[in-house]
Amino acid sequence: MxxxxxxxxxxxxxxxxxxxxxxxxxxxxxxxxxxxxxxxxxxxxxxxxxxxxxxxxxxxxxxxxxxxxxxDLEIRSLTHQTSQARVFALVNTTSDALTQLATTYTADEIAFVKRVLDAMFETNNTARSEAMVVSGMQAVQLAKVSGDNGNGRRRESRALAREDGTGSTGGAAQPLSMREAESVMERLVQEGWLEMSVGRNYMLSPRALMELRTWLVDTYNDEDDEAGNERIKFCLACKEIITVGQRCPRRQCPARLHDTCAPRFFRTQQSQACPTCRTEWTGENFVGERAFAGSSGNRGARRSGGGGGGGGDSSSQQQMDG
Ligand SMILES: [Zn+2]
Ligand SMILES: [Zn+2]
Structure with missing residues (x-):
């Protein structure tokens, strides 16, 4: 039955x-x-x-x-990158999540959300460390409107520069108070856009990845980037956006696989070699917050000596420089 x-x-x-x-x-x-x-x-x-x-x-x-x-609605599903549960979400097929947020968040709050996304996918997503998370501390600091993005120069939010008609009406965004920034982050978790990682960092939820897929690619991947230099990358096995998983040990190689996609993938191809560059895949080079560990730079608070930056810093993997 x-x-x-x-x-x-x-x-x-x-x-x-x-x-x-x-x-x-x-x-x-x-x-x-x-x-x-x-x-x-x-x-x-x-x-x-x-x-x-x-x-x-x-x-x-x-x-x-x-x-x-x-x-223009559809129930879609995505496998959660760490729990592996199939997650179903009601998705708007014509407007992205930021447009939807504009109905319940103020323009200044949306501008803050875009600064958080820039921090995840630009500041904390470099060739050396593809963490793609923000810490609570960093999120609160983003309450301020602009400033140093880590490269020592002031710049406008990349997400805002690609203004898509959501929120801003041309006036400069006003800063939020730290309390307001905290409460926006809490709301985004409650509403299922963000979730806390194992190491207590904020990351995009499956719902956000489903609703923002096109927007993320349009905003952070340049058409004239060389192949493989895109900031938003996809798992070679399941073809979904990857923000937690494994990377090829060769730093310039764009190959990425989810932790659970990797064993199945290598069993199928009957070789442990990277499918893109043939480097031996060790499974010890990461994307997601584990990329903070062993990253030797790019984060504001650089520590001398033994590695160790953000949360989830349990492994001390060797980072191979390409
Ligand atoms: Zn995958
Ligand atoms: Zn490779």
Whole structure:
């Protein structure tokens, strides 16, 4: 017996869609009790969460997606880069997340969010250290409008320079207070745009990666970058954006793989060589916050001696200079 709902969109689907709107994302395990409750009412008998299968969920979602596509909405899914859970989110297919945030955040708050994204994908995403996270301390410092971006020169937010009509009306962004910056970060976590990493840094959530995919590529990857120099990179195996995972030991090589995609990938190609440059892949060179460890520069607070910058600094891997 399957509980995929009927193929015609009905009140049950509407109820499930409402459950989706009430929370930012759902995994299969989170969807099971919701679908069981809705199915129980619809069929007027008790259906248990354990009765709901992954293929039931797929059927529900495909019926809902047919109904909501004229509204430019779609339920999409992405594998969480560290927990490996399949995460489902209701995504707006025509406007990016920043445009949506503009309806509930002020223009100055949006400008702050863009400075946070610049810090993740520019300041903390260099050839030496692709951390792609920000610490709470760094986020609070971004409450200020402009200043030193780490290269010793003042510059406008790259995200703002690519103004896409969200928020700013041409006036210069005003700074937030530190308290306001903290509260925006808290809201972004609550609303499912950001999440805390193992090492207590802020990183983009699966929902943000799904909604911002195109925007991130348009904003941070230059068309005239040489191949492989793009700031936003994709896992060679699953083709999704990678912000946590492994990199090729050869620094100039753009090959990246998620931690869980890597073993499967090398088993399939029956060799431990990087598919791009044939360097032996050690699995000890990282993207994500683990890139802070062993990074020898680029962070404001450089320590002398034994490595060790940001959180999650548990490994002391050798960084090979290319
Ligand atoms: Zn992958
Ligand atoms: Zn390589």
């Amino acid at each position: 399957s509980y995929g709902g009927e193929e015609t969109y009905n009140d049950s689907h509407r109820a499930f869609l409402q459950a989706f709107m009430a929370r930012s994302t759902m995994t299969l395990d989170e969807a099971k009790p919701v679908l069981a409750a809705i199915s129980s009412v619809h069929e007027n008998r008790e259906i248990l969460p354990a009765d709901i299968t992954s293929s039931d969920l797929t059927t529900w979602i495909s019926t809902i997606n047919s109904a909501i596509s004229p509204l």
